[in-house]
Amino acid sequence: MSSRAARSPDRPDPADLPPTYDFRAAEERWTRHWLESDTFRADPESGREPYCIVIPPPNVTGSLHMGHALDNTIQDVLIRWRRMQGYETLWLPGTDHAGIATQYVVEKRLAEEGLNRQELGRERFLERVWAWKDEYEATILGQLKRLGASCDWSRTAFTLDEPRSRAVREVFVHLYRRGLIYRGEYIVNWCPRCRTTLADLEVEHEEHDGKLYTVRYPVEGGGSISVATTRPETMLGDTGVAVHPDDPRYRDQVGRTALLPVLGRRLPIVADPWVDREFGTGAVKVTPAHDPDDFELGRRHGLGLVKAIDEDARMTAEAGPYAGLDRHACREALVRQLQAEGHLEKVEPHRHAVGHCYRCETVVEPLVSRQWFVKTRPLAEPAMAAVRDGRTRIVPERFEKVYFHWLENIRDWPVSRQLWWGHRIPAWTCQAGHLTVDTEAPAACAECGSGDLVQDPDVLDTWFSSALWPFSTLGWPERTRDLEVFYPTSVLVTGYDILFFWVARMMFMGLEFMREVPFRTVFLHGLIRDAEGRKMSKSRGNAMDPLEIIEAVGADTLRWSLITGNTPGNDMRYSSEKIEGARNFANKIWNAARFTLQNLADFEPSGPGEAAAGEARPDGLELADRWILSRYRRAAGEVTRLLDRFELGEAARVLYDFVWSELCDWYIELAKARLYGDGPAARRVAQQTLWQVMEGTMRLLHPFMPFLSEDVWQRLPRRRGDRETLALAPWPAPDAALADAEAESRMELVMAVTRALRNLRSEVNLPPTRRAYAVLRATSPEALAVLDGARDYVARLAAAGRLDLSAARPGQGPPPQALAAVVPGCEIYLPLAGLVDLDREIARLEKDLAAAATTLARARQRLGDPMFRSRAPEEVVRREEQKAAEAEELVQRLKARLAGLRD
RNA sequence: GGGCGAAUAGCUCAGCGGAAGAGCGCGCGCCUUACAAGCGCGAGGUCCCAGGUUCGAACCCUGGUUCGCCCA
Numbered sequence: 006m007s008s009r010a011a012r013s014p015d016r017p018d019p020a021d022l023p024p025t026y027d028f029r030a031a032e033e034r035w036t037r038h039w040l041e042s043d044t045f046r047a048d049p050e051s052g053r054e055p056y057c058i059v060i061p062p063p064n065v066t067g068s069l070h071m072g073h074a075l076d077n078t079i080q081d082v083l084i085r086w087r088r089m090q091g092y093e094t095l096w097l098p099g100t101d102h103a104g105i106a107t108q109y110v111v112e113k114r115l116a117e118e119g120l121n122r123q124e125l126g127r128e129r130f131l132e133r134v135w136a137w138k139d140e141y142e143a144t145i146l147g148q149l150k151r152l153g154a155s156c157d158w159s160r161t162a163f164t165l166d167e168p169r170s171r172a173v174r175e176v177f178v179h180l181y182r183r184g185l186i187y188r189g190e191y192i193v194n195w196c197p198r199c200r201t202t203l204a205d206l207e208v209e210h211e212e213h214d215g216k217l218y219t220v221r222y223p224v225e226g227g228g229s230i231s232v233a234t235t236r237p238e239t240m241l242g243d244t245g246v247a248v249h250p251d252d253p254r255y256r257d258q259v260g261r262t263a264l265l266p267v268l269g270r271r272l273p274i275v276a277d278p279w280v281d282r283e284f285g286t287g288a289v290k291v292t293p294a295h296d297p298d299d300f301e302l303g304r305r306h307g308l309g310l311v312k313a314i315d316e317d318a319r320m321t322a323e324a325g326p327y328a329g330l331d332r333h334a335c336r337e338a339l340v341r342q343l344q345a346e347g348h349l350e351k352v353e354p355h356r357h358a359v360g361h362c363y364r365c366e367t368v369v370e371p372l373v374s375r376q377w378f379v380k381t382r383p384l385a386e387p388a389m390a391a392v393r394d395g396r397t398r399i400v401p402e403r404f405e406k407v408y409f410h411w412l413e414n415i416r417d418w419p420v421s422r423q424l425w426w427g428h429r430i431p432a433w434t435c436q437a438g439h440l441t442v443d444t445e446a447p448a449a450c451a452e453c454g455s456g457d458l459v460q461d462p463d464v465l466d467t468w469f470s471s472a473l474w475p476f477s478t479l480g481w482p483e484r485t486r487d488l489e490v491f492y493p494t495s496v497l498v499t500g501y502d503i504l505f506f507w508v509a510r511m512m513f514m515g516l517e518f519m520r521e522v523p524f525r526t527v528f529l530h531g532l533i534r535d536a537e538g539r540k541m542s543k544s545r546g547n548a549m550d551p552l553e554i555i556e557a558v559g560a561d562t563l564r565w566s567l568i569t570g571n572t573p574g575n576d577m578r579y580s581s582e583k584i585e586g587a588r589n590f591a592n593k594i595w596n597a598a599r600f601t602l603q604n605l606a607d608f609e610p611s612g613p614g615e616a617a618a619g620e621a622r623p624d625g626l627e628l629a630d631r632w633i634l635s636r637y638r639r640a641a642g643e644v645t646r647l648l649d650r651f652e653l654g655e656a657a658r659v660l661y662d663f664v665w666s667e668l669c670d671w672y673i674e675l676a677k678a679r680l681y682g683d684g685p686a687a688r689r690v691a692q693q694t695l696w697q698v699m700e701g702t703m704r705l706l707h708p709f710m711p712f713l714s715e716d717v718w719q720r721l722p723r724r725r726g727d728r729e730t731l732a733l734a735p736w737p738a739p740d741a742a743l744a745d746a747e748a749e750s751r752m753e754l755v756m757a758v759t760r761a762l763r764n765l766r767s768e769v770n771l772p773p774t775r776r777a778y779a780v781l782r783a784t785s786p787e788a789l790a791v792l793d794g795a796r797d798y799v800a801r802l803a804a805a806g807r808l809d810l811s812a813a814r815p816g817q818g819p820p821p822q823a824l825a826a827v828v829p830g831c832e833i834y835l836p837l838a839g840l841v842d843l844d845r846e847i848a849r850l851e852k853d854l855a856a857a858a859t860t861l862a863r864a865r866q867r868l869g870d871p872m873f874r875s876r877a878p879e880e881v882v883r884r885e886e887q888k889a890a891e892a893e894e895l896v897q898r899l900k901a902r903l904a905g906l907r908d
Numbered sequence: 909g910g911g912c913g914a915a916u917a918g919c920u921c922a923g924c925g926g927a928a929g930a931g932c933g934c935g936c937g938c939c940u941u942a943c944a945a946g947c948g949c950g951a952g953g954u955c956c957c958a959g960g961u962u963c964g965a966a967c968c969c970u971g972g973u974u975c976g977c978c979c980a
């Protein structure tokens with residue numbers, strides 16, 4: 006009992022081993038244990054090197070989807086790994102208020118009750134949204150816990166809670182005072198359904214089949230000019246016509262005045278190099294109030310602004326006879342009139358991009374309005390510099406290009422939203438129209454002292470507050486210890502789809518307010534798609550619910566299925582086969598653990614696990630022990646190296662191969678002889694090795710499958726000083742003492758011989774229950790020695806009842822009536838009187854011979870090339886020589902065998 | 909109009925300068941006392957095309973083709 010100190014009260018009985026892994030019990034048990042013992046709470050005073058991840062806060066619009074499951078699994082793998090490595094880890098959780106989206110879903114729910122927010126009023130509407138937020142925040146945090154997320158829940162944040170709101174006000178005021186926030190009349194994207202402004206990013210462009218209308222405008226003093234447009238209704242807001250200055254077709258028209266059909270408005274004809282001569286007629290109508298490019302062009306030429314479409318997407322009084330009509334109805338009616346009056350020259354089919362609101366998919370209307378903007382250029386420069394000089398690294402690197410391109414072409418960021426759910430803009434206006442911007446409601450106007458102040462009714466873009474997330478969550482604007490220790494955070498893990506929305510803007514704000522990047526590394530992953538490669542979405546009905554998967558197969562299986570086969574930055578198709586594969590792997594591990602535990606009941610570790618480094622290797626290790634320890638060490642090194650490079654999928658693959666193809670397929674099989682018989686000393690050595698490898702493997706597995714690995718690990722025999730939870734156990738360190746190239750190459754021979762024998766058996770469908778007689782003839786003294794020490798291995802794994810091993814002698818004939826195979830180092834015979842089909846045997850050997858001959862020919866050709874010998878690295882030449890020698894041996898022996906058979 | 913990604917076994921994908929890989933599927937044989945969610949064996953590939961660089965190319969370069977995505 007003494008050596009089993011530190012036994013957790015939650016530690017399951019090692020002997021209680023149901024035949025299949027009970028993930029429900031394990032998940033419940035370890036979630037509770039970790040929470041109760043505060044395993045994941047970060048301590049800024051520990052003095053350990055910090056490693057911090059701030060969660061990309063999920064929206065409180067709904068529950069988590071597969072993309073979240075992936076995002077958070079990746080974060081958890083990284084944070085658990087670093088925690089085991091001894092870093093002071095902080096994974097800070099939280100949620101996002103998602104202004105427009107949340108307001109939209111709550112409004113939808115109200116509509117179901119026959120209500121709308123206007124009737125309810127701002128205050129009562131917000132109460133409803135807060136209630137919604139409480140409900141979904143709880144759901145989301147619960148889902149994260151179910152996933153196994155090892156967050157420090159004591160620090161949970163919300164973008165709209167008081168500390169974060171204070172940060173928002175501070176930032177707004179600071180930027181305003183620095184002149185980086187301004188208010189002005191500019192063209193913005195307007196969603197008529199949400200009745201709010203949208204940033205360019207929030208508009209999704211979609212190709213539509215539309216029409217290109219060519220309309221003839223009369224010109225004062227005679228003649229006409231024809232313009233092409235995809236949106237004829239906007240002509241009611243035209244204030245000019247533009248042509249290219251070098252376009253000879255229109256040189257004479259520049260400076261004259263066109264007359265707008267229907268309204269007769271006078272439109273100056275201007276020349277501007279922006280105009281594309283190739284498009285349409287080469288002349289364009291200019292509608293500054295309803296097109297961003299026209300807006301700029303209109304400014305350059307002093308053209309007026311005529312707002313023909315209002316915030317409800319209806320035509321304004323400026324539209325004359327069309328006032329009050331919906332924009333779509335107006336188009337139809339107007340086109341009819343133009344045609345009737347002979348102004349419509351032609352209509353052609355035309356594909357063009359139409360902007361849609363990213364939340365409600367309504368067609369966006371560009372229009373001029375008064376909004377708050379963030380001046381982005383001064384913020385973008387430092388954000389680019391930080392990536393350029395490596396203070397922040399983007400993984401995979403190719404996204405740096407995308408990042409730079411966007412920042413180089415960035416436009417000012419409209420941050421006011423005509424919503425109720427969000428951070429109210431800290432700006433007040435007095436009756437005289439003076440503006441006061443402050444972090445708290447001012448008592449009097451800063452300019453005239455009036456106490457009659459009205460706060461701006463608008464709220465800020467959600468991304469404005471998300472941009473502060475890496476430091477607002479750590480306590481800013483207070484100068485907290487958390488900020489000091491954990492900022493800059495270590496890594497940001499998120500999908501590449503919000504590189505601009507979020508990542509770039511966090512860079513702006515972090516650099517402006519902390520004078521330091523918000524994260525050292527940005528790790529971008531791809532999107533989860535369905536089995537057919539389509540994006541998963543609720544509306545499409547192909548979404549999978551991570552919680553349902555957890556209920557069905559367990560969180561570890563879900564996690565593994567998301568991590569394996571996933572490469573950085575690439576989308577991933579997700580299917581039930583992936584889940585099945587992961588579940589099978591979990592089951593495989595459970596059964597390997599069951600086997601181990603069943604054979605370790607009387608074992609107490611005393612030898613060196615890696616946890617106690619520096620101890621000597623125990624005596625009595627056999628080849629198989631040395632081999633598996635060496636392979637384990639290699640796997641541990643590889644997994645570590647790959648995690649370090651964010652290659653989580655590859656790391657998982659290495660683990661999978663090690664566990665399944667080496668530990669289970671070979672080592673466990675080879676250990677059975679000693680565990681089941683052989684005497685106490687040998688048994689003890691096998692137990693020691695098995696324990697050591699399993700214990701270490703559970704540690705390697707833990708970041709990926711925290712519940713299963715913990716559940717197994719807790720059942721394993723343990724030593725004094727072991728941690729109470731695997732989550733805090735040390736990560737396997739590279740242990741040079743375990744490396745054993747000799748054991749690896751010897752086992753390779755043993756495995757090759759075994760496989761060859763199995764192959765021969767399979768050729769004649771010899772079932773494993775029929776023990777066979779096998780003859781091995783080693784072709785070198787080294788091989789003979791190796792095989793002599795491993796004859797039990799071969800006999801066991803190839804189901805040989807009797808096994809004769811000798812040195813191959815020249816001129817020696819083969820055993821009679823035998824199937825034959827050759828591997829480098831050994832001839833293999835399976836004497837099977839009556840079962841040998843001579844023709845088939847010859848065919849098989851000929852095939853082997855052909856393969857070996859091809860290898861030999863290729864190797865010889867390369868070795869015969871003097872350029873190869875002089876230019877290729879020595880190591881490569883040596884390997885090629887070895888290859889040639891082995892192939893030659895195979896060729897000779899196969900030829901000899903065939904000659905014998907043909908006689 | 910720019911930019912990015914993908915193209916490798918029937919399917920989904922790794923590999924990204926030194927002998928073509930995995931999972932699933934397929935075929936044959938096995939209830940071999942950890943595991944049939946399993947075990948053994950096997951079949952299956954002009955690594956999209958054309959050039960180039962290199963002693964050596966699935967991998968690097970150039971130019972295409974086909975799909976997907978992002979930005980304007």
